[in-house]
Amino acid sequence: MSAELKTITVIGAGGKMGMRISANLQKSAYQVFYCENSPTAQQQVAEKGRELSDARSVIPLSDAVILAVPDIVLGKVSETVVPQMKAGAVLLTLDPAAAWANLIARRDDIEYAVAHPCHPSVFLQRYTKEEHEDAFGGIAAAQHVVASCENEAYKAALSGLIGCMYGPVEQVHWVTIKQLAFLEPTLVETVACMLGVFMKEALDETVKRSGVPEEAAKAMLYGHIQIALAVAFRATNPFSDACTIAMEYGREKIIKPDWKVIFEEQELDKIIARMLKIDSIRR
Ligand SMILES: NC(=O)c1ccc[n+]([C@@H]2O[C@H](COP(=O)([O-])OP(=O)(O)OC[C@H]3O[C@@H](n4cnc5c(N)ncnc54)[C@H](O)[C@@H]3O)[C@@H](O)[C@H]2O)c1
Known part of the structure; x- marks a missing residue:
């Protein structure tokens, strides 16, 4: 039998993700209850015409409770929320x-799911101004979502909820928690976001050291990021022979030969412990 999710509570409704x-x-x-602790964030929720609810009253009524709170307090918040949930409900992080x-916090009679937005692809065909402006996703530009849930019976209902929260959503990909963790942080934060900031640093250094006008450096870099x-x-065309030599030089000078250790489980544990500000991962 597949699950139905109709009543939803958002905890942390005034935060960045909560607002989105x-x-x-x-x-x-959906019938949605919005819960938020901080007075400033509560004001933001109210300004959007969303009525605030007392978490203790609405959690027991909810088919899904979304924890949109910072990762470092998720453990503590879940210890309060989980015992109040009704059997068969889903805790979505x-x-x-x-x-x-x-x-x-664990309970055998509730379900657990995680859903992370992919953000709209750099290769997405965008037609409208709204789509072009929607870098994060969730407004106008379509994105995919990667999600995890062990209970098959919940995936259809969760896909509906996830598609609504992060919409427009083109596809929800179901993976394990470990696979999701190798996607984020490892692939997209440790590698892609780091490289984004690294390119910005290289741009600033080029302008500082060579005296190239900043606009010229930006134009050259932005176009070359695209190509x-x-x-x-996409293998649209090959890199030139000279470019390949310059790329080899860049790898020798910049990348450590053993960089692929980041895909080992003990490194995943290390980075996640660091992000959560805990000494080590409990197994
Ligand atoms: N910010 C992003 O770009 C982004 C992207 C994808 C996923 N996420 C995930 O979303 C989650 C939320 O992150 P965020 O960046 O929106 O955090 P945030 O700090 O912007 O917001 C968290 C909100 O939760 C509220 N809060 C904390 N404890 C609470 C409690 N007990 N009851 C009610 N409200 C409470 C805070 O007052 C705050 O308004 C995290 O798991 C994060 O990893 C964030």
């Missing part, structure tokens, strides 16, 4: 770190 997902849930047919670190991604990921 609430904006979409508010327009939906938005990042795999705390789940992978076994920080979330580098197209060639590397």
Whole structure:
């Protein structure tokens, strides 16, 4: 039998993710309760016409409770929330770190899920101004979501909820918690976000050291980011022979030969413990 999710509580409704997902849930047919602790964030929720609820009153009524709170407090918040949930309800978190670190309070008669937005692809065909402006996703540009849930019977209902929260959503990919953790942080934060900031640093250094006007450096870099991604990921055309030599030089000077250790489980544990500000991962 497949599960039904109709009544949803958002804990942390006034935070960054809470505000984003609430904006979409508010327009939906779900019955949604918004809970928020901080007075400033409560004001933001109220300003959007969302009525605040007392968590203790609404959690026991909810088919799904979304914890949109910072990862470092997820363990503590879940210890309060989980005992109040009704049997068969789902606890949905938005990042795999705390789940992978076994920080979330457990109960055998509820379900657990994690759903992380992919953000709209760099290769997405965008047509409207709104789509172009929607870098994060959840407003106008379509994105995919990667999610995890062990109970097959919940995936259809969760896909509906996830599609609404992060919409427009093109596809929900189901993976294990460990796989989700290798996607985020390892692939997209440790590698992709680090490289994004690294390129910005290289841009600043080029301007400082060579005296190139900043606008010229930006134009050269932004265009080359586009072509580098197209060639590397889509094989649109090969890199030139000279470019290949410069790339080899860059690898020798910049990348450590053993960088692929980041894909080992003990390194995943280390980075997640560091992110959660705990000494080590509980197994
Ligand atoms: N910010 C992002 O870009 C992003 C992207 C994907 C996933 N996530 C995940 O989303 C989750 C939330 O992150 P965020 O960046 O939105 O955090 P945030 O710090 O912006 O917001 C968290 C909100 O939770 C509230 N809060 C804390 N404890 C609470 C409690 N007990 N009851 C009610 N409200 C409480 C805080 O007052 C705050 O308003 C995290 O798991 C994070 O990893 C964030």
